[in-house]
Amino acid sequence: MVPPARPRRSPESPPPLGVTTSELGTEVAVVARHATAVELCVDTPDGERRVPLRWHVSGIWWDVVPEGLLAPGTRYGFRADGPWDPAAGHRHNPAKLLLDPYGRAVDGWVHWEPEVYGHVVDADGRHHPDERDDRDSAALVPRSVVVDHAYDWGDDEPPAVPWSRTVVYEAHVRGLTMRHPEVPPELQGTYAALGHPAVLDHLTGLGVTSLELLPVHAFASEPALVERGLRNYWGYNTLGFFAPHAGYASANDPQGVVDELKGAVRALHSVGIEVLLDVVYNHTAEQSCTGGPTLSWRGLDNQTYYRLDAHGRDADVTGTGNSVDLRDPLVVRMVLDSLRHWVEDYHVDGFRFDLAPALARGSHGFSPDHPFLVALQTDPVLSQVKLIAEPWDVGPHGWRTGQFPPPFREWNDRYRDTVRTFWLADVAREREGHAGHGVRELATRIAGSADVVGTDRGATASVNMVTAHDGFTLADLTAYDHKHNHANGEDNRDGHGDNRSWNHGVEGPTTDARVLEDRRRSMRNLLGTVLLSTGVPMIVAGDELGRTQQGNNNAYNQDNALSWVSWRLEPWQEELLADARTLVALRRELAVLRPALLPTFEPEPGRTRLRWYAEDGGSVSHQAWEDPRRRTVVALYDTLHEEHDRQAVALVLHAGSSGTEVAPPAVDGVQAWTVRWSSAASLPEGDELEPGMPWAVPATSLTVLVGQLEEPPA
Known part of the structure; x- marks a missing residue:
């Protein structure tokens, strides 16, 4: 008997992007609109096997690959040939092995050898970044990895905490757990530690409802940091939008990394805590085309993925060298697919969007009606999760606080600055005999900042905070008048200069009992104001313990004890923690302090x-x-x-x-x-x-x- 013919996909109808399995077999698809050829490159025991993708339609190259070629655990990448025309924005180079933009896992690390990364360096050390370098980079780049997303979630359910009951706790996977004495040493600093009973007990005892994690997308350290013997700690340098960062896992294989993060989410959900991800879709780890590497998007389709000027150079509105261009529908599709992936495959409960205006810039600047924002509002999956905007970027007219549409909530920098000014800067002014700023704006912030976020978005549009991962910690706001960022290796030029802080008469550490008492009361004032104001409160991991970064207000490259939470507490820190618990409990008990609609x-x-x-x-x-x-x-x-x-x-x-x-x-x-x-x-x-x-x-x-x-x- 002749077996039935295998179904075939029309060359006019590409499959989903990335590596997927259908009744046709294993399908591969990648965006490379301007390429003339694309090859799938698979690691095998005999070396790299290259499979040309045969079909090309609507900017997508795709094919059905031989059975078994891309089984779970397989490492792979792409090579793209096409025009090398930097002035037109084209930077194709088949010598560069490229990560899959839709890769579900990343194995290996970027090894920085600039002479292989799109730079040509002559004998005099001069860079010629627009010259194509045909030396193969395969030995120096990580690989995308096929993983199996089947996972036993049991009876996992999203906590679905109403916004009016939400208390956000911003934390770093390593920073929160690296020094916790009850977490086994082999788990400290990992996804698994997030689900450890000791960490869960702290979060539930504090009373927070939503753990907002600094980026867990795969990321790389910038070459300039590596040259200084440092590395990127915060993770705002994305290498893959669909893959978890392997450096945060106790597991040492890609499948184990994926499963470990899912286990952490499941454990947090089991005690009623939501998981929100800080996501960085506004730029990538490839930095600028004149100084950065070619790792993925740039080599596949630089002109499509990035915002470029008329000369093919990056139009940077992020301050990082490049800006992802969400004016292109295929790029919008990538971001939406990534977000749905984290909701559907990892069960996360929402997102905080880094430099969100960069995602909603059309040809003439920011628009609240940008297609990406409209898509989030209407998507049946994404419209149902928590969405938080950091409503500013560094481009022209980049401050957009209050201008994001529902269902977005927004970080409120006006709130931050006003509360710091009232409790710190103006107290210092008064002691010197100067007038301050009065109480009018403070009252407006406490009442929900209707003048900023509007009156038709309810009482939870404003995410109220006095600290975040960038800037002084709560303790340092009360101990330093000036930033002390020398450890970052940038001659103290980095970080904010306008901190609205007050050292209470002594810069930095002191044994003066009166100064210490005043500082600790100021910490309680700040913490109490945040947790009792109308809106959504956010506190930063360690602030409830009086954590210090010794005056560093930009510890993005300090993956060490300076940034990690210390759990060895002095009596005053135990008292501060007790105060934080009491304040969160009061907010939970007194519904009048957390209205869903703005107070009248x-x-x-x-x-x-x-x-x-x-x-x-x-x-x-x-x-x-x-x-x-x-x-x-x-x-x-x-x-x-x-x-x-x-x-x-x-x-x-x-x-x-x-x-x-x-x-x-x-x-x-x-x-x-x-x-x-x-x-x-x-x-x-x-x-x-x-x-x-x-x-x-x-x-x-x-x-x-x-x-x-x-x-x-x-």
């Missing part, structure tokens, strides 16, 4: 009402709002739900360098106020205060009062 000033049933009071218990006057020397304000949150659901909470914010008296608001239904938390040790929890009666508020302190409500009439 006028009463509205079912909505949180937010009113502002002065020290005497009266409303803040117009003159007081405009006073740059005003250092005190009281925020009163209450609800108009049924009486048994009603809550009343007052935040007393006093940033004066000396104490003052404040009368708690006298409002209907509140018969007394109870101190639930204060950054000042002299105000113990449980003290009761009478509405309208002045009480002593310590200098530079934040206090949380909860109203004791009158019993509703029978």
Whole structure:
């Protein structure tokens, strides 16, 4: 009997990009719109086997490869031939072995030998970056690897935490776990450590809901760092958008790396914690075409993948040398396919987009209606996960805070700068006899930053923070007036200069008990403001423990104890951790502090009402709002739900360098106020205060009062 003929795919209909399996067999497809030939290059025991891809349509080269050629575990890459015309943006070179842009795993590391990476260096050391170098680079580049994404997820379910209940914890895989004493040494700094009971206990004990991981896409260190004996620590230098970074795994094989990361996600989900990924689609590890290597996208189709100027050079809006060009539909498709891959194959719960305006730049600049953003809003998978934008890049008109469409939430730098100014910079000014900035903008930030993010996006559009991975840690904000980045090898030129920090009179470490007490109270003020403001709070791993980077505010290349969280805590650090736990618990308990809709000033049933009071218990006057020397304000949150659901909470914010008296608001239904938390040790929890009666508020302190409500009439 003659077996049935094997089905065939029409040459006009390419398969999904990357390596996929269908009823036709194993199919391979890659974007190389301007290439004249593309070869699949497979590592075999006998060396590299090259298989020409026969079909070419709509910018995609593809073929069905011989059975068994690309079994799981196989290492492979591509070679692309075509025009070498740098002025037109074409940089094809079959001497360069290239990673698959859709490769699901990466094996090996980039070995930096610049003379093989698209640079020609003559005897005098001069670079000729536009000359094609035909020396084969195969021995120096990693390979893409075929992996099996079958995995036993058991009863895994996404925690699906509502935005109004979300507390984001930004962390680095290595930085969070590398020094944890309860994590076995062989697991420290790995994906497996994220799922270790000791790490899970810390996260659940703190009360955070969503772990936002710095990049876990495969990445490489920049050659300039390697030359200085350093390496990229943060991971914002992507080598593969579909592959996990192998350096974070305890496993030593590509399949094991994939499975280990999935196991970490499953473990975090089991205790109700979401996993968000910080993703870097705005640029790649290939850097600029005049100084960077050819590793993947540039060799396949430089003109398609990258934003170029009229002379074929990179149009850089990221500050890294290149910018991925999402004006091209095939590039948009790559990013969307990557995002769906992490949701569907790794069960991640959302993404934070690095330099997000770079992803939404059309031919005339940023557009909130960019096709990529529209696609995210309408995609049946991606529209259902958490999406967070870093709403600025370094290109023209790159500051776009408040301009991203729903369902995006946005990092709020206005919030960061205002809160730092109120609690730190303005206190220092007051002590020197100078006016500050008053309380008007602080009140706006605490109330949800409607002036920045708009009024129709709810109360969770703003991601509130005072620290992030880049910049000072919480402790360093209170200990340094200036950055100290000398370890980075850039003569302290890197990193932000505008930190709104205050060293409390001494730069760096000190044994002065008064300075230390003041610094620690300032840390509590900052942490309390973030966790109690309207919006989505974000804290950075280690801030709850008083972690220091010794004044380094750009530790991107410090993969060492300077950046890793230390878990050996002094008594004051244990107290700070207890405060952080209390604040997160208060936010969880007091729903009035985490409304889904922006608070209103006028009463509205079912909505949180937010009113502002002065020290005497009266409303803040117009003159007081405009006073740059005003250092005190009281925020009163209450609800108009049924009486048994009603809550009343007052935040007393006093940033004066000396104490003052404040009368708690006298409002209907509140018969007394109870101190639930204060950054000042002299105000113990449980003290009761009478509405309208002045009480002593310590200098530079934040206090949380909860109203004791009158019993509703029978």
